[in-house]
Amino acid sequence: MDVEQFRKAGYAAIDQICDYYSSLEQRDVKSNVKPGYLLEQLSTTPPTKGEAFPAIAADFQRLIMPGITHWQHPKFFAYFPSIVTFESILGDMYSSSVTNPGFNWSCSPACTELEQVVMEWMVTILGLDDVFRTSSGKGGGGIIGTSASDQCLTATIAARERALRILAREHHSANGNATPTQGPTEVPFSVRQESTKQLVMYGSTQTHSIGAKSALLLGMPFRALPVKAEDGYALRGDVLKAAIEEDIKKGFVPFFVIGTVGTTSSGAVDYIAEIGEVVRQYPTMFLHIDAAWAGMAWALPEQREPLRLAEVNKYADSICTNAHKWGLVGFDCSLFFVRDRRDLTEALDVTPAYLRTKEADAGAVIDYRNWQLALGRRFRSVKLWFVMRGYGIEGLQAHLRNGINLCQDLTAVVSQDSKFEIVAPQRLGLLCFRLKRAGASASELDGLNVELNSRLAARPDVHLTQTILKSEDGGEIFCIRFAIGALRTTKRDVEEVWAEVVKESEGLLQEGAARN
Numbered sequence: 001m002d003v004e005q006f007r008k009a010g011y012a013a014i015d016q017i018c019d020y021y022s023s024l025e026q027r028d029v030k031s032n033v034k035p036g037y038l039l040e041q042l043s044t045t046p047p048t049k050g051e052a053f054p055a056i057a058a059d060f061q062r063l064i065m066p067g068i069t070h071w072q073h074p075k076f077f078a079y080f081p082s083i084v085t086f087e088s089i090l091g092d093m094y095s096s097s098v099t100n101p102g103f104n105w106s107c108s109p110a111c112t113e114l115e116q117v118v119m120e121w122m123v124t125i126l127g128l129d130d131v132f133r134t135s136s137g138k139g140g141g142g143i144i145g146t147s148a149s150d151q152c153l154t155a156t157i158a159a160r161e162r163a164l165r166i167l168a169r170e171h172h173s174a175n176g177n178a179t180p181t182q183g184p185t186e187v188p189f190s191v192r193q194e195s196t197k198q199l200v201m202y203g204s205t206q207t208h209s210i211g212a213k214s215a216l217l218l219g220m221p222f223r224a225l226p227v228k229a230e231d232g233y234a235l236r237g238d239v240l241k242a243a244i245e246e247d248i249k250k251g252f253v254p255f256f257v258i259g260t261v262g263t264t265s266s267g268a269v270d271y272i273a274e275i276g277e278v279v280r281q282y283p284t285m286f287l288h289i290d291a292a293w294a295g296m297a298w299a300l301p302e303q304r305e306p307l308r309l310a311e312v313n314k315y316a317d318s319i320c321t322n323a324h325k326w327g328l329v330g331f332d333c334s335l336f337f338v339r340d341r342r343d344l345t346e347a348l349d350v351t352p353a354y355l356r357t358k359e360a361d362a363g364a365v366i367d368y369r370n371w372q373l374a375l376g377r378r379f380r381s382v383k384l385w386f387v388m389r390g391y392g393i394e395g396l397q398a399h400l401r402n403g404i405n406l407c408q409d410l411t412a413v414v415s416q417d418s419k420f421e422i423v424a425p426q427r428l429g430l431l432c433f434r435l436k437r438a439g440a441s442a443s444e445l446d447g448l449n450v451e452l453n454s455r456l457a458a459r460p461d462v463h464l465t466q467t468i469l470k471s472e473d474g475g476e477i478f479c480i481r482f483a484i485g486a487l488r489t490t491k492r493d494v495e496e497v498w499a500e501v502v503k504e505s506e507g508l509l510q511e512g513a514a515r516n
């Protein structure tokens with residue numbers, strides 16, 4: 001494709017994207033294809049000769065679109081929102097037009113410096129402490145990553161290395177050696193080998209699976225601590241403390257805990273101050289805050305207290321929130337902040353001769369590769385910059401408030417309806433509910449809701465997802481999540497989908513009554 005062909009194909013692509021958005025509401029929210037639909041239609045042999053682009057683009061419409069679930073649809077209420085805005089799409093287009101791997105400042109100075117600036121903006125927008133501002137000189141900073149999963153793994157590695165350095169210093173002094181006071185402590189291989197086996201990390205049963213997965217990747221145990229329904233499924237400090245003490249007695253070294261602000265299941269906010277106070281008692285411990293979904297709502301002053309922002313600012317070693325969920329920026333754009341960026345660089349800076357530059361040697365620039373697992377990185381700051389400029393703080397706030405208000409209205413309707421029960425406090429745009437029936441046992445209720453969920457799941461025009469809330473007594477409640485937050489959702493969209501839930505529920509209850 002040459003420049004003139006690109007110009008033509010590019011205009012045509014934008015036209016098709018615009019038509020897609022204009023027709024979004026007329027489509028079903030969910031793709032209705034069967035497994036293998038595309039595998040059957042595409043040849044498994046790659047083309048030998050190049051093809052004309054219009055034919056390729058036409059196949060995107062013909063073959064790919066039927067297999068797309070429309071996350072930008074106003075009736076998308078499953079999982080959590082994953083929004084893209086036109087500003088973000090254009091940002092990605094510009095950034096891919098100057099594709100470069102961005103690992104060092106010198107790869108393209110604008111990549112690093114724009115990221116520094118927009119991450120400073122995000123500190124301001126979210127109300128984070130100055131320590132997380134790279135320019136504040138207080139030691140912290142921010143970087144954009146791929147996903148909350150990668151950032152959790154990064155935090156785990158940073159925490160592990162910090163813990164190992166502490167253990168290495170103890171090892172030095174136990175052997176009567178002077179510990180180096182300058183620069184990072186080298187971790188002798190024997191200490192690494194011995195101590196790594198003892199490390200243990202924590203979260204709750206409601207922690208996102210990224211916690212267990214990080215532990216798995218590092219070959220360490222992850223303890224999912226129990227929570228109680230009466231605490232709104234949030235982790236408490238005394239539970240963490242008891243687990244740590246128990247593990248220390250067994251010879252383990254506790255090194256990491258995930259505190260969640262807005263769990264995926266129900267939006268619970270862990271007791272961060274309680275957890276933070278416990279963490280402070282153990283020098284090897286590191287507190288990572290997973291606010292992947294809810295953290296963007298720190299942009300709203302009225303949500304800072306319920307989302308425990310002051311506690312996060314006081315205690316967190318690292319914080320992650322995804323601008324690519326509710327935050328108007330297309331996937332991927334995961335914002336990651338650390339209190340002490342040496343935790344990252346001392347764990348991740350491996351600089352062979354071919355990556356050295358005079359700017360980095362002089363300490364004049366940031367090389368973000370030393371803050372992350374991979375070497376190369378996408379130029380994600382452009383879309384974040386475009387979105388924050390296009391919307392402004394007020395535009396972002398209006399969008400977030402719209403989702404919260406719609407969810408409050410829905411909650412009012414659900415709580416008035418005696419057929420339903422709200423199983424966890426409504427949080428931001430998330431409501432967890434289930435159907436009830438007088439006299440039904442816990443397992444009958446679960447069965448009823450599993451059936452309701454599968455009837456809803458069979459419909460292409462309704463897209464909700466389910467979860468299981470586990471409480472300390474071993475109780476498990478199956479419930480349905482209604483997650484509001486797409487860009488184009490209106491009160492009518494919520495009402496129409498809720499009406500379908502009510503209709504399916506009534507049908508189900510009537511069948512039950514007829515059987516009895």
Ligand SMILES: *Cc1c(COP(=O)(O)O)cnc(C)c1O
Nearest residue numbers: 147148149208262263264292293
């Ligand atoms: C969505 C979510 C994650 C996972 O996010 P990725 O960016 O897809 O890795 C982790 N934690 C919470 C609380 C989430 O809501």
